[in-house]
Amino acid sequence: MKTRFLGQSGLQVSELCFGAMMFVGNKGWRHLSDIRQKEADAMVGSSLDAGINFFDTADIYSDGESERILGQALGTRRKEAIIGTKGGFRTGPGPNETGCSRLHLLEACDASLKRLNTEYLDLYQIHSFDFVIPLEETLEALDTLVRQGKVRYIGCSNFTGWQLMKAMAISRELGLHRFVSLQALYSLVTRDIEAELVPVCLDQGLGILPWGPLAGGFLTGKYRAHAPWPTGTRLRKPEDRFPFDEQKGYAIVDELDTIARAHGGSIAQAALNYLLQKPGITSVIFGARSMEQLQENIRATEWSLTAEEMDRLDRMSVPEKLYPHWYFDIFRKDRLHR
Ligand SMILES: NC(=O)c1ccc[n+]([C@@H]2O[C@H](COP(=O)([O-])OP(=O)(O)OC[C@H]3O[C@@H](n4cnc5c(N)ncnc54)[C@H](OP(=O)(O)O)[C@@H]3O)[C@@H](O)[C@H]2O)c1
Numbered sequence: 001m002k003t004r005f006l007g008q009s010g011l012q013v014s015e016l017c018f019g020a021m022m023f024v025g026n027k028g029w030r031h032l033s034d035i036r037q038k039e040a041d042a043m044v045g046s047s048l049d050a051g052i053n054f055f056d057t058a059d060i061y062s063d064g065e066s067e068r069i070l071g072q073a074l075g076t077r078r079k080e081a082i083i084g085t086k087g088g089f090r091t092g093p094g095p096n097e098t099g100c101s102r103l104h105l106l107e108a109c110d111a112s113l114k115r116l117n118t119e120y121l122d123l124y125q126i127h128s129f130d131f132v133i134p135l136e137e138t139l140e141a142l143d144t145l146v147r148q149g150k151v152r153y154i155g156c157s158n159f160t161g162w163q164l165m166k167a168m169a170i171s172r173e174l175g176l177h178r179f180v181s182l183q184a185l186y187s188l189v190t191r192d193i194e195a196e197l198v199p200v201c202l203d204q205g206l207g208i209l210p211w212g213p214l215a216g217g218f219l220t221g222k223y224r225a226h227a228p229w230p231t232g233t234r235l236r237k238p239e240d241r242f243p244f245d246e247q248k249g250y251a252i253v254d255e256l257d258t259i260a261r262a263h264g265g266s267i268a269q270a271a272l273n274y275l276l277q278k279p280g281i282t283s284v285i286f287g288a289r290s291m292e293q294l295q296e297n298i299r300a301t302e303w304s305l306t307a308e309e310m311d312r313l314d315r316m317s318v319p320e321k322l323y324p325h326w327y328f329d330i331f332r333k334d335r336l337h338r
Helices: 037-049 061-080 102-116 135-147 161-174 197-204 215-220 246-263 267-276 291-302 307-316 325-337
Strands: 003-005 012-014 016-019 054-056 082-087 121-126 151-157 179-185 207-211 284-286
Touching (some): 102 121, 102 135, 121 135, 161 197, 215 267
Parallel strands (some): 016 054, 151 179, 179 207
Antiparallel strands (some): 003 012
16 A cells, blocks of 8 residues: 655655544444444454555544544554544534634544544544634634644645635744645545635645545445445435436446456446546545455555546546636636647
8 A cells, every 4th residue: 555645744644544434333323334343443453454554533423432443443553543533513512512613622632632542633624614713713723732742733624615725824824734634525426626626735735635435335336327226335315425416427337337347346446546546635535334345445556547547537527617617718728829
């Protein structure tokens, strides 16, 4: 497994990141999975043995169970791992137990450290842009956490382009530690971030960490046009998946199938490989509900899509352009010809 620098930071992470959202234990989000401590121990051990050093979780996943299980699974191998977690969503009923305020972030970080049973977090991310709290307050709170030694690097998740750019500018203006990464929904059927966020990340030197790279399982071959919806999967019905053009999605799965067969690989591996070659990507955060899925996803890094296959997938999955992006296309062509 290769490692890549997380944006312009000095931190090297494996190009695949293990998403621990499905560590639910006995009392967590059982609609997602059945993974308890024993299975988690085995999955984390296998990941580390295969060269995955990067693990993603969040304080809200199963009300903290995911962090607790991950911390215990890492155990004495903690130092081999890069732990990314997230804070900023609601963790209790009180008015100050939610959001990216100084008070809540400082408390949320301490609670994550405790559950993960670690003295520091490698990457602490804001789970989402907060429409109420001023970015200055959030960024100063994150800077405090870095200066206190509780957090090594900071990042964000679920921002728009202007929100991210504003955050980067405020950090620079106030001399604060800056985000090194963006975690965002990105897959062959959800390429929305390419319009604004990818250009900001390339310009500002942030590493991109796609979540939902298999569209929750849609891009693995079990959902096919004209076939009955499968049973026993996380997406129980068509409405459970993210909004995307279903017919286009099925055609993409068919194409991934053709490509995967040519390489002796799987559809899931082809979908992960596609993202690994996209500009700005540092590490792809995948989910796995079983050891078999984990092993299959790890092997994605053993082969790559050709430039022609990338191009084919790019063309058939191209997202509809919003203004002014289609307008810029005309202008850009004109500029390039001069
Ligand atoms: N920042 C955020 O807001 C945010 C949001 C969501 C997730 N995340 C992070 O991203 C991680 C991944 O998210 P995700 O689980 O939605 O990602 P995903 O990789 O798109 O979907 C994972 C699902 O795909 C199926 N799958 C995975 N590997 C497979 C394989 N080899 N063959 C067949 N099916 C396979 C499994 O579901 P079935 O077996 O049921 O089909 C699995 O639950 C999470 O763990 C979390 O760390 C972040």
